[in-house]
Amino acid sequence: MGVFGLFILAFMGIEWISLSPATRFLSRLQAIPALLGLLSGRLPAFFFILVLLALTLLFGRIYCAVICPLGILQDGVIFLSRKSRRFRKGYRKSTPGLRYGILALTIVSISAGTTLLADAIDPFGVFGRISVHLLRPIAIMINNTLVFTASQFDIYSFSPVTARQIPVAVFWVTYAWFILVMFFSFFHGRQYCNTICPVGSLMGILSKFSWFNFVLDPDRCTQCGACGRQCRAGCIDVRHHQVDHSRCVSCFDCADVCPESAVAFTRAHKRETAGDPDPHRRRFIRTTLATGAGALVLGAPARSILNGSPASNPPAAATAPGSLGIDRFTNTCSACHHCISVCHTHVLQPTVFEFGVAGMFQPKMDFSSGRCDYTCNKCGGVCPTGAIQPLPLARKQRTQIGIVDFLKDKCIVNLYKRDCGACIEVCPTHAVYGIAEKNIRYPTLKKEVCIGCGACENVCPVMPKAIIVKPNIVHDVADPPYFQDGGEKIQVDRTDDPFPF
C-alpha cells in the first residue's frame, strides 16, 4: 500500500515525492523499465535486474504483490469485488498459449527494435498513464476548486495548477486499458497479470524454480476449498493439492484463510515430483529462441519499417535533454509518462505518431505547449529507464536538443518595423538577441549557443511561428551563453554619478 500511495502521489507530479530517493529506487526497480534500461546499456539497471531475479528466485512473484503498482491497484479492485460478492471464486485453468505467446511477441518486438508492445502492456507504464491522464486531471480539478474557494477567503497558501489537453488517442487508449484492467480484476482477479503482462509471465517461469513457494500439505488439508476460493490468481487446484506457481502472486491470502494451517510458504520444489517438465514452458523457450534468432536477422529491416524516423532524418519533434538522441530514446522509453507529470512548463507531451509507430505515446518536446525551463532537470531525475538520463543542471544548460531557425519574412519586427522581441526576452543563452537599428531591436541569431529549449518558439506571437527549433537527431553540446559587448568592463560602482535630471 505504501508503494502504491507513493507512486500515485509521484504520478500526480508532486515534485518532492517524484524526486524522493524512495520513488527513484522503486521506479528503477520496475521490471520493464529496468529491462529497457539494461538493453540501452545502463549499468544501474543491471543491478536492479539482479535484485529482481534474486527476489523472484527466492520468493516467487513477490514483485507482483508488493512492488508493481498496477498489481496493487488490482488488489484494491479485487477487495471491492469481494465486498460486492462479484468475485469469481475457485481454480481457473491457465491459458499458456496466449500468455507465453504475448511474452514471446514482446521479446521478439524488443529485439526487433521497437518497444511499442512492451510500452503498451508494461504494468508500470499502464499504471503511469492511468495516473497521469485519468487521475491527475481529477486531482487538479479538486486542487483548483479548493485553491479558488480558499482565495475567496483571502487564503493563498496553495497554488492552482494548469492542466493541458492531451491528444485524444492517448486519452482513449489509456481509458481502454483502464477499463480492461478494471474488468479483469473485478471479475477475474489477477487475470491481466497472468495473461497479458509479460512481467507476470516471465516471472511465472522463474517462480517455478524459486526457493520458497506455497505448498498444500495433503496430510493436513481437509479439502475445504477456502484457499482456492480466496486465491486472487485462481491458481490453487485444491482437489489435487496443487498450486500453479507460475500464476501465484505471493499474496499470502491462502495461508491466512486456511483453518488447518495446511498452506505453507516453504521450500517447494523439493516436494515436486522430479522430471515433470511443463510442455508449455518448453514450447515457450523453443519459440522464443527461434523468433529471437529470426529477429536478429530480420531486426534491421523491421526497425526501419517500424521506426517512422530513421536516424538519417531529423525527428518531427525534439526529445528531452538527457535522452541523447531520437533513436536511443525511442528504444529505451517505456512511456510511463512520469516525466510528463512533473514537467511544470508542460513542454513534455505524449506523441501519437511523431516518433513513428515504434515511438507511439512516448514524450516529445512540444513547444506549442511550453518550453524547457533552463533551471529544471526533473524529467531525467524521474525517468525509470534512463531514456532521459539525469543531467546535472550545468550540463543540461549546455545540452543542445535542437537548433533555432529564424524565418525573417514572418517576423513582426521585420514585417512592420516595430519592437516585438518576445523571443529575445525569453532566450536563456542569448542565442537570439536584439540588434538595434533606428531604435528598433531586430532578432539576431547566434546558433552555436542555442540549446533548443524552445522558449522563443513558444512565445513567438505570430502563427505560423517566425522562430522555430529544428530537432537534433543526436544531441550535441552548445557553446556557452553569448553576451553582447561581453568583456567590456563597466565601472563597478556608479553611485557617485550626479542625478542626470
Add this chain to the structure above:
Amino acid sequence: MTSHHNRRQFLKKSGRLTVTAAATLLMGNGGGISALATASSAPDLVAVKNGEPHALFDAAIKAAGGMGRYVQKGQTVVIKPNIGWNREPEYAANTNPALVQRIIEHCVNAGAKKIYVFDHSVDHGQRCYKSSGIESAAKSSGALMVPGDHERYYQEVVVPGGQKLKKTKVHELILESDVYINVPVLKHHGSSGLTLAMKNQMGVVWNRGEYHWRGLHQCIADFCRFRKPDLNIIDAYRITLRNGPQRAGADDVVMKKTLLLSPNIVAIDAAAAKIFGKDPQDISHIYYGHHGGIGNMDLNGLNIKRITLPG
C-alpha cells in the same frame, strides 16, 4: 413705488452677486492655497541615492509626505514588483526583496487592512516567487503572496481610448484593491530597450503575447488609460546595463544604489531612462505616454526632490 421697488430688487440682487463672487473668490483662493501647499510638501518625483534599499525607501517616502498620503487606514493594497524570472536577488532580474519588504512595512504602519503581492511571472510562478526572495520577504512582513499564473485570477476589462489595446484580462487584485503600488526594477531589456514602471504593468495582464503582435510600446502606453498605479517606485539599487532582462552576464549588472518614487508613471520612467543614460524619447512607450496625455516626460517643469544619503 416702482422705482423704489426696482432699486431694492437691484440691491438685493447685487448683494447676492457680491456674496457669491466673494465666496467664489475665497474658495478659489483657498483651493489655490491648498494646491500650493501640496506642491511644496509633496514633490512630483523623489530621487534618492547612495543607500541600502530600505534606507532609500525610508528617505523617499518621507520626502513624499509619508505612506499615509497614499494608504489610508483600513484600505487594501496591492504591490506589484517585477518577479518575472527565476533568478536570485543579486542578479537584479527581479525587484529587490529588501525594498519590497520595506514598502510592506510602511503600508502596515499606515494601517493597511490587507497587503497583497503578486506578479504574472514569465518563468514558472512559484519558482520565481521563491528564488527572487520576495515571497519570504512578503510573508515575513505581513503581506499575502498571491499566485498570478492562472487565468482564473484574471477578468476582462475594456481599455477606454486604447489605440491598439482595446480589451485585456487584468488580475482581480488590481481591480479590487484600494491602492495599487507598482515596484519595477530598472533593467536593460532586449525587446523594448528598457523595462520600467509602464512596462512592469505587463505583469498584471494575462495575455502578454497580444501586446507583442499588436504593437508592444503602444499597448504598454494604452494600458495606462485603463489604470495607472497610485504610486510607482523604481528600484535602481542594482541595474542591468546589457543583455537584459533575465540572464545578463556577471559584468552587466552594476550597483547604482538609487531609488525613484512618483505617482506620475511617465515622469518616473523618463527619470529612470536618464539614470540609465538614455533619452526618454527613445523609449517609445514613454514617448507615446507623454503625447497621449498619460503623464509628463519633460522633467523640467516638475517639482523634483533630489536626496543624496550620507551612505
